[in-house]
Amino acid sequence: MNRSRIIVTALLLAALGALLPLAVAAYASWARAVSQEQSLLDGYAARALRNVTNTLDQGRRAVTEMESWRGTPCSAEHVEQMRRIAINSRYTEQVGYLDNGQPRCSSWGVFANAPGTPRVQAPDAELPDGFRITLRTYPGITGGDPVTVLQRNNIYVLINTSRLSDVIVDDRVQLGVAYGGKVVSTLRAADTDFIAAVAASTTPINDSRYLYAVARQDAWTAVVLEPHGNLRTSLLKELLWLLPIGIIISCVIVALVIRLLRKRLSPLAELTIAVQQREFVVFYQPIINLTTGACIGAEALVRWRRPDGTMVPPDLFIPLAEESGLILPITDQVVETCVRDLRELLVVDRSLHVAINLSAKDITTGRFLSVVQKALEGTGIHNEQIWLEATERGFIDIEAASTNLAKARALGFGIAIDDFGTGYSSLQYLERLPTDALKIDKCFIAAIGRTVATSSVISHIIDMAKTVGLKVVAEGVETEAQAEYLKAHGVEFAQGWLYAKAMPVEDFLAFVRVEAWREVKGA
Numbered sequence: 119m120n121r122s123r124i125i126v127t128a129l130l131l132a133a134l135g136a137l138l139p140l141a142v143a144a145y146a147s148w149a150r151a152v153s154q155e156q157s158l159l160d161g162y163a164a165r166a167l168r169n170v171t172n173t174l175d176q177g178r179r180a181v182t183e184m185e186s187w188r189g190t191p192c193s194a195e196h197v198e199q200m201r202r203i204a205i206n207s208r209y210t211e212q213v214g215y216l217d218n219g220q221p222r223c224s225s226w227g228v229f230a231n232a233p234g235t236p237r238v239q240a241p242d243a244e245l246p247d248g249f250r251i252t253l254r255t256y257p258g259i260t261g262g263d264p265v266t267v268l269q270r271n272n273i274y275v276l277i278n279t280s281r282l283s284d285v286i287v288d289d290r291v292q293l294g295v296a297y298g299g300k301v302v303s304t305l306r307a308a309d310t311d312f313i314a315a316v317a318a319s320t321t322p323i324n325d326s327r328y329l330y331a332v333a334r335q336d337a338w339t340a341v342v343l344e345p346h347g348n349l350r351t352s353l354l355k356e357l358l359w360l361l362p363i364g365i366i367i368s369c370v371i372v373a374l375v376i377r378l379l380r381k382r383l384s385p386l387a388e389l390t391i392a393v394q395q396r397e398f399v400v401f402y403q404p405i406i407n408l409t410t411g412a413c414i415g416a417e418a419l420v421r422w423r424r425p426d427g428t429m430v431p432p433d434l435f436i437p438l439a440e441e442s443g444l445i446l447p448i449t450d451q452v453v454e455t456c457v458r459d460l461r462e463l464l465v466v467d468r469s470l471h472v473a474i475n476l477s478a479k480d481i482t483t484g485r486f487l488s489v490v491q492k493a494l495e496g497t498g499i500h501n502e503q504i505w506l507e508a509t510e511r512g513f514i515d516i517e518a519a520s521t522n523l524a525k526a527r528a529l530g531f532g533i534a535i536d537d538f539g540t541g542y543s544s545l546q547y548l549e550r551l552p553t554d555a556l557k558i559d560k561c562f563i564a565a566i567g568r569t570v571a572t573s574s575v576i577s578h579i580i581d582m583a584k585t586v587g588l589k590v591v592a593e594g595v596e597t598e599a600q601a602e603y604l605k606a607h608g609v610e611f612a613q614g615w616l617y618a619k620a621m622p623v624e625d626f627l628a629f630v631r632v633e634a635w636r637e638v639k640g641a
C-alpha cells in the first residue's frame with residue numbers, strides 16, 4: 119500500500135473510530151431511555167388494570183352484601199342498608215334495587231319517577247359470575263358524569279366510570295381502559311383512537327408517535343402511552359454519562375490510529391514492507407579496463423523502487439537497513455537478483471564479474487557465504503566471477519571479518535575493499551585481511567589535478583596497493599584528465615560517469631554487447 123493510500127485508510131479508520139463510539143453511545147442512551155420508560159409504562163399499565171379489577175370487585179362485594187339482605191324492599195331499613203354500603207364502598211356511587219327491571223329505590227332513596235332515576239339500558243356484557251355490566255350510562259341525577267352499572271339479580275351498583283382510569287401516573291403519560299376493544303375510561307386527553315387500536319389488536323402496533331404499554335385481563339385492557347418526544351429528558355440524562363464515555367473511547371481510538379499511522383509511515387516500517395514486498399531492484403555500473411577500454415564487469419548497486427515507481431537511492435535507506443538488520447534480507451535479494459539478471463552473460467563471458475556490496479553485518483556474521491553459494495548453485499557461474507566488496511564498517515570485528523573473508527577467498531570469490539582511504543586505519547586492515555582488490559574512494563579521484571590535501575594521497579594509495587600486489591579500481595571517474603592520470607599511475611580499472619552511470623540490467627546487457635562489438639571491430 120502506498121503512502122497516500124495508507125493515509126486515506128488511516129483517516130477513514132480514525133473517522134470511523136471517532137464516530138462509531140459516539141454513535142454507539144447515542145444509540146445506547148436512546149435504547150436505555152426507551153427501556154427505562156418502557157418498564158415505567160409497563161408498571162403503570164399493570165397498576166391501571168389492578169385498579170379496574172379492584173374497583174369492579176368493590177362493586178361486586180356491594181351487590182353480594184346487598185343480596186343477602188332480607189326484608190321489605192325499598193323500606194326505610196332497606197334504603198338505609200343500601201346507603202350504608204354505598205358510603206363504605208369507596209368507588210360505588212349508588213347501590214340500588216330493581217323491580218321488574220326498573221329502579222325502585224337506591225341508597226339515595228325511593229324513586230317515584232324522579233329525575234335522578236337511572237335509565238335502564240341493555241347491558242354490554244354478561245360476566246361469568248352472573249353479573250351484567252353496562253359500561254357507560256348516564257344516571258341523570260349526577261349531572262352527566264358517565265357511570266358503569268354492575269348488576270346481578272335485582273341489585274345494581276353505579277360506579278363513576280372515571281374511577282376505572284383513576285391511577286396516579288406521571289403528568290406526561292396518557293392512560294385508557296377498554297373493555298372488549300371499546301374505550302371505557304381515559305385519563306387526561308388520551309388518544310382514544312390509538313387506545314382502541316391497541317386494545318383491539320393482538321399484535322404489537324408500530325406507531326412512530328407513541329411509546330406504549332398494555333396490560334390485559336379477560337376482556338379488559340389498560341393502555342398507557344406517551345409521545346416519543348417525551349423521551350428527550352430521559353435521553354439527555356443517559357447521554358450525560360454515556361456520551362463522555364463515547365468521547366473518551368473515540369479519543370483513544372483516534373490516538374491509537376494516529377500512533378499506528380505514524381508507526382506504519384515510519385521509515386523503518388516502510389523499509390520492512392519493502393523487504394517483504396521485494397521492492398528492490400539492482401542497477402549495474404560498468405567497470406572498465408583503463409588500458410583496453412573493455413568492460414570487465416559491473417558493480418551491483420541496489421535501488422528501492424516504491425510502488426508508485428519512484429526510485430529511492432541507497433544512501434537514503436542503507437544506513438537504516440544496516441541499523442535495523444534489514445540489510446541482511448536486502449543483501450539476499452541483491453545476490454538473487456544479480457544471479458538471475460547476469461547468469462547468461464557471466465556463463466557466456468568468463469572474463470566478466472559482478473561486484474556485490476556486503477554490509478557490516480553480512481561480514482561479521484559470515485552468512486553471506488552460504489547465501490551466495492546457494493544462489494550460485496547450478497547456475498554455471500564461477501565463484502571467481504563474483505567479487506565481494508567490503509567497507510571499513512565491516513571490519514569492526516576484524517577477527518570475524520578476516521576469518522569470513524578468508525573463507526570466501528579460499529572458495530575463489532574475489533574480495534575488494536570498497537571506499538578505500540576514507541577510514542582511519544585502512545592500511546592496518548590491508549595487512550590483516552585477505553584481499554584481491556582495492557577500490558579507491560571517489561573523493562580521492564575528484565581531488566586529482568586539484569590543489570587539495572587529498573590530491574597527493576592517491577599516488578601513495580596506488581603505490582602501496584601495487585607493492586602488496588592488489589588490483590586497483592578507481593571509483594567515481596568523471597573526466598578524461600582523471601582517467602589519464604590513473605592510467606599514467608598504473609591503475610588498471612575504473613568506474614564512473616565518464617564511462618557509464620549505474621543502469622538497469624537491460625541497459626547494462628546492451629552496454630556490454632556494444633563494448634564487445636567495439637572490441638571486435640578494434641575501435
Ligand SMILES: Nc1nc2c(ncn2[C@@H]2O[C@H](COP(=O)(O)O[C@H]3[C@@H](O)[C@H](n4cnc5c(=O)[nH]c(N)nc54)O[C@@H]3COP(=O)(O)O)[C@@H](O)[C@H]2O)c(=O)[nH]1
Pocket residue numbers: 403417418419420421431432433436445449452475476477536537557560593594595596613614615616620
Ligand atoms: N550494503 C550495500 N550497500 C550498497 C548496495 N548498493 C549500493 N550500496 C551503497 O550505497 C551507497 C550509494 O550508492 P549509489 O547511490 O548507487 O552510488 C554509487 C554510484 O552510483 C556512485 N558513483 C559511481 N560513479 C560515480 C561518479 O563518477 N561520480 C559520482 N559522484 N558518483 C558516482 O558511487 C556509488 C558507488 O559507491 P561504492 O559502493 O563506494 O562503489 C554506496 O556507498 C554503495 O556502496 C548494496 O547492494 N548493498
